[in-house]
Amino acid sequence: MASPSPAALAELKAALGPSGWTDDPSEIAPWVAEWRNKWKGDTPLMLKPDTTAEIARAVEICARHGVAIVPQGGGTGLVGGQVPFGEVLLTTRRLRAVRDVTPLDDAMTVEAGITLLEAQQLAAKADRFFPLSLAAEGTATIGGVISTNAGGTAVLRYGMMRDLVLGIEAVMPDGQLFNGLKRLRKDNTGYDLKQLLIGAEGTLGVVTAATLKLFPIMRSRATAVVGLASAYSAIQLLARAKAETGGGVEAFELMKRIGVEFALKHIPGVREPLDSVQPWYVLIELTSGEPGAAEAGMERILTAAFEEELITDAAIAQNETQVRDFWKLREEQSAAQRPEGGGWKHDVSVPVSRIADFLDEATAAVEAFEPGARVSAFGHVGDGNMHYDILCPPGGDLQAFLGRWEAGSKVVHDVVANYEGSISAEHGLGRLKTDEARRYKTPLEISTMQAIRKAIDPQRIMNPAVLF
Amino acid sequence: MASPSPAALAELKAALGPSGWTDDPSEIAPWVAEWRNKWKGDTPLMLKPDTTAEIARAVEICARHGVAIVPQGGGTGLVGGQVPFGEVLLTTRRLRAVRDVTPLDDAMTVEAGITLLEAQQLAAKADRFFPLSLAAEGTATIGGVISTNAGGTAVLRYGMMRDLVLGIEAVMPDGQLFNGLKRLRKDNTGYDLKQLLIGAEGTLGVVTAATLKLFPIMRSRATAVVGLASAYSAIQLLARAKAETGGGVEAFELMKRIGVEFALKHIPGVREPLDSVQPWYVLIELTSGEPGAAEAGMERILTAAFEEELITDAAIAQNETQVRDFWKLREEQSAAQRPEGGGWKHDVSVPVSRIADFLDEATAAVEAFEPGARVSAFGHVGDGNMHYDILCPPGGDLQAFLGRWEAGSKVVHDVVANYEGSISAEHGLGRLKTDEARRYKTPLEISTMQAIRKAIDPQRIMNPAVLF
CATH class of the missing domain: 3.30.43.10 (Uridine Diphospho-n-acetylenolpyruvylglucosamine Reductase, domain 2)
Incomplete structure (x- = not known):
């Protein structure tokens, strides 16, 4: 251009x-x-x-x-x-205006420049909960998290940003204003244009405001870290926790021992979460509208999981400090890798039932491609989403290793594709992955997206280098 | 054509x-x-x-x-x-195949001809719950409920069909097969084509199969009918019930006395739900993953609501027969009108907070337009969705009355539009409402939908008389 x-x-x-x-x-x-x-x-x-x-x-x-x-x-x-x-x-x-907050509708309308953290705080002030939560929430804006269909730690219970938007206002590529700021839960009057704009990465228009769904504040919460022999056990534990709580699992985050070790080594204030050392860890958070139910549910789930030998150790947070410690361990997984040298990073998803198989197969493929490379997989395994990061072998040539990122990613992404997964679970394609995605999307998917884009932005002036 | x-x-x-x-x-x-x-x-x-x-x-x-x-x-x-x-x-x-059921993914893939009831039964067999439920579920098919984005009685908790689909397989208007049968919870790799096909009423392709979201089976359930002085009280009660249960309200269905009377008069086996006669009724259903929590929550909510004079009478179902009786009263609201002569029917939604104001204003407008007409409003008020039906005045000329349906609907729909509502909440536009919708959609919305449709179906061969 x-x-x-x-x-x-x-x-x-x-x-x-x-x-x-x-x-x-x-x-x-x-x-x-x-x-x-x-x-x-x-x-x-x-x-x-x-x-x-x-x-x-x-x-x-x-x-x-x-x-x-x-x-x-x-x-x-x-x-x-x-x-x-x-x-x-x-x-x-x-664009910083709060247009309205209507608790009876469990809804609020804010402009695009309100940060995610501010949105959470506005909801709390109205005695409601806005669930989207991610590391960058103090800076990320509502316009941005809508345009990228952001995910984060509470997707398991509340869904992606796509699921949290009732209405959208956007400027279309010709400058016309699309006013779709509805507070309706039900509206079947044609195509859902809002869903097309969500996750479009700015290619179909500029999101200027949105009406967000709010939720009740939960009355009980229980947080635990458990140790497990394998990722297979984690999947079984997840199914049991969901069944036992009627869907009350808010977070279910898997970590490998290597990631816990990096955090212990490099992040001040991180402690061993359990008395024993375990190959795998899961951070579980349950919430309930019923006072005491989350705590009771956690006790019930973990007791049964011990009896069935699904888990090998567990600690339930006894106070807010312990809750923060457990979350710090999880949240620092990415930062803790940095002192170990850079890595090939991946944000992938596969069906939940296949996570453990995927991890085995991908790790074998990576080790064959790059002997000695260290895999630090962690993430939102309750949604089938792993941040699958591969670090340079200790003492290896970091620059040469980073030069093989693209080839190494193909190894990982090919396994993802075999498992009917996604090469970008929550981060989007942007400039980084659009070309790579051409390998995995079908010609029909790409041509359909192109036809829609051309219909809405015939000159392709909106974020032209991004998406298809 | x-x-x-x-x-x-x-x-x-x-x-x-x-x-x-x-x-x-x-x-x-x-x-x-x-x-x-x-x-x-x-x-x-x-x-x-x-x-x-x-x-x-x-x-x-x-x-x-x-x-x-x-x-x-x-x-x-x-x-x-x-x-x-x-x-x-x-x-x-x-198209009757069940392609797979994978409980660990809370997912199943079925072909378009499986009925909604069969889908519910398949889920139950796998110890899971598929929540979409509506009167026609024994006949309505998965292909149909996806193409129309169907709603029903559990939308408040689980969302519309749009929210219950993980993946779609469809034949596009040129005969190409779109294979989007994903079991992923997270996939940010371009526009969400599946969301475009859902609710498109067959205008963008033929849905041939879908991967549906499954949910845990709940451990407790409580059903009650309450009497209220006004629809305003109903909105307050809804907010209280949602807050008290952390979103555990599965159904919240409003009925007017006139509709209860029609059911008592015309439907065999329907009984007065309460000892007293009330101007308004709400059927509430709570569910919880915690054994006993739904019952405890219902007691708590109703006790507080009596104290605050939000409700004037209440009955909690004590057994399955009473649950069925309460639901029969609600489900027969539409059938019970028939012996009273035909009516102008509307399937509208407004923001929940404005339901009571809307009912007041719409009813005043209808009474001005058609003196003596009887309004029987009932429905999924928890979602802001009312079936707002207007019956011929007793002894009036039914044929002449039905001849004024279109003009009468404009009266109702204009009030809906003033309340930022939708003239088709869950039924879609089809042949009935497409023209009417042109009055309320903006030129930009219509031209954008037309551009998308033309991009995907340039010959307009798919259900050409439907939508824009």
Whole structure:
């Protein structure tokens, strides 16, 4: 795509006024550099409107001039979908209004620039719960988590962001405003356009506001870490926990011993979660609307699991400090790898029933491809989602190892495909994985997506380098 | 659209073989007459394939010849979307295979012709629960309930059909097979094509199989009928019940006294649910994964509701017979109206918080438009969804009254629109409401849907008279 013309840039600047844009390289710099320094992009102009109407005006000007746009939220994405390379950068961070909170509807409408943490806090103030939760929640914005269909730690019970949105307001690629801010639970009047925009990674329009589903606050919560001989036992334990609680399992997070060791070694304040050393660990969190039920359920599940030899050790958190300790161990799994040298990272999913088989087969394939490489698999195994990371063999040549990332990923992704899995469970495709995904999506899927995109954005000005 | 050419019909017959089609008017008759005799259609040919491959072949032939198709499931739809008027009728009823049931994934894959009741039974056999439930479940098929995004009585807790589908297999309008039969909970690799096909009323392809979400079986259940002075109290009670149970309310169904009276008068075996006569009734059903918790929660909620004067009477079902009696009262609300003469029927939704205001305002508007008309509103008020039916004044001219249905509906729908509601909450648009919906959808929504449809079905051969 050609660079924006001076006339287009001038019209955009005039339309948004002096506070609505910048081309100052020092102000732009943090927003074109991906936060882990994996991508370093550039843009001739960063637009920073603070109303939906301004966004509509800006997009309309871009459409008229054929100028490409990269929409950006909090910039915490992990696949580079938010980084411009010559496109105009359009941030929605300054759309900060809370439009309404209506507890009787279990709903609230906020603009795209509200952070995920702020959304959780708004819900809590209304005596409600907004369940989406992920490491970057203090920075990630509602516009961003909708556009990427974000996941996180409570998907097992509450679903992905796709499941948590009642309505959407968006500026379409021609600048028209789509007002779909409904508070309805039921509406069968044609295609669900909102579902198309969710997870579209900014390729079908700019999400400017959303009506989010709220939930009741739970009355009891129990958190435990258990030790297990294998990932097979973890799957059995998950099925038992779901059955015993009627779906009251809110988190079920698997960790390998190697990841626990990295955390113990590199992260201050992390403690051994159990008295014994175990090959596998699961962090389980149960919640219930009934006071005391989560605690009672946890006791019941773990007692039975010991009797059936599904688990080999367990600790139930006795206070908030222990809950935080258990979660810290899980949340630091990724950071704890860093001092061990970089790794090939994967965000994959397979059917839950096949997680253990997948782990065995993928690890064998990786070891054959890269002898000595260390696999640190952890994640939301209750959803079939693993962060499957492969670290350089101790003492190996890190740069050479990182150079084999792409080839190594194909090894992992081919196993994922054999297990009818996904090569991007929750992070999206962005700039990182769009090409790789072409190997695994069918021609029909790709051509259908392309046809839909062309119908909605015939000039392909919205995040043109991302998706198909 | 022109009638199918003799060459096209001959090719279809040859492709499907003698058991795969019929043009015998007596065999076709029941499938072109809507079950309430609201529509009486016709078709030159009914295709009745029993495999996905045969459907793909048939659609490919239709596409090549420009022949229009109406796909049909169990034929229980309420808006005429399943009735052909000259199109080829393609039934998916004979796609009867259960492809797999994998309890560890809380998933099962069934073909389109499995009925909803059979799907529930398959889940139960695997010690799981499939929650979609509606009056026609013995006849409605999985293909049909997906294509219409069906709702029913458990939406409050489990969502619409849209929320219960993990994967879809469909034949696209050019005859290509879309294999999206995933068992994944997380997959962020492009647009969610499955969500586009759900609720598309057969306009974007033919759903041939689906992977459905299963849920744990609940350990306790409590059912009650309460009496209330107003619908305002019902909304408050709903909020309290959700908060007290952490979302354990599975059904919350509102009825007006007039509807209870019709049932008492016309339906054998229906009894007064309470000792006293009340202006409004709510059937509440709570479930929990914890044994005893639903019963305890119900006691707690109703005790507090009495104290706060939210409710004026209540009866908790003490045995299965009473549970069935309470549900019979609710389920017969529609049938009980029939002996009172026909009515203008509406399937509308508004935000839950505005249900009571909506009922007041709509009823005032209807009474102004049609003095003496009787409003029998009932339904899934927990989802904001009411079946808002208006019956002829006693002794009025029924035929003249029915002739004013369209004008009367506009009165109701205009109030719905003022309350940011939907004129079709769960039944879809079909032939009945597509034109009416043009009044309430924005030009942008309609043009976007048309663009998507044209991208996927450029010849508009799939259910051409339905949707935009």
